[in-house]
Amino acid sequence: MKIDGVFSGGGVKAFAFIGALEVLEEKGFTFERLAGTSAGAILASLLAAGYTVKEIELTLINLDLKKFLDTSIMDKYIPICKVFSLYFTMGIYKGDAFEKWLYQRLADKNVYTFRDLPEGLLKVVVADLSLGKIVVLPDDLERLYGIKPESFLIATAVRMSASLPYFFRPKKLVNKKNQKSIIVDGAILSNTPMWIFDKDRSMRRRPLLGMNLSAAYDQIPEKKITNAFNLSEALVTTMRLAHDARYISKKHTDDLLFIPVKEVDVSDLSLSKDSKRDLILFGKKRATSFLTHWPN
16 A cells, blocks of 8 residues: 655654554555655655665664764864864764765665655755744755755755754754755754645545654653753654643544553664664564554
8 A cells, every 4th residue: 555654753763664664664665755844754755765675674773873973183182172063063973974874865866866766755854043943855956945856866865854953963954045044953943844735634645644752742752951051952842742742632542552662762763773663673563563454
């Protein structure tokens, strides 16, 4: 059965998506269109490029995620430089290593720019902080930045979407106001962008499945805020969830596979192979249970 798929952000928690995808593949589901935010955009791009779920698992299970922690030489050996670097560059790590890695993975499938994919197959969500907009790539490239979608690298689009604030340095694009736009992790504005493909259910051409690495919105626990660090964390979390929680009604939650990964931090790039396998297994269990009543 052909379906449309939407993948949320969640950093390294996204290994759980692999397990869910394995179950979907076993049940005969294939994706007609894909959309993703942050880590979800990584999975969506690999699937769109033609990778099988098994290929994705083998690639990511053996990947040393710490190779993406790329800093300048001065930041590496002179700790105080990290403070100044963070202030001026707005991110601890450059993100170049990740973008080059993804570029090569896509190139292995002869996929470089959006021109190399069927039109409408892949949508990547980013946040333009300068314009204050949720931006969908490639759809908004020409309208907001005067860039032809067919010339824009998919690896760059995904790198933008995965620019976790303060962790990876944001990307910049010159917008049509001739100003530099600061582009960051799309998850801060829409973590599970079901709205990209969603219409009235009776009007859908095929089922729409969303995958979310948190608990259902009405099950998210309250946060205890006692200091500035708690406040910052709560602000980011609320931004990630507020838009989607308001948008997604009961009819949408029926189409959302929640995979509430709690034990792993989104930015834990030291994740072991065993921990990755545990996440994959957890995704399998959640998907197997979910598919007993979906689609309905």
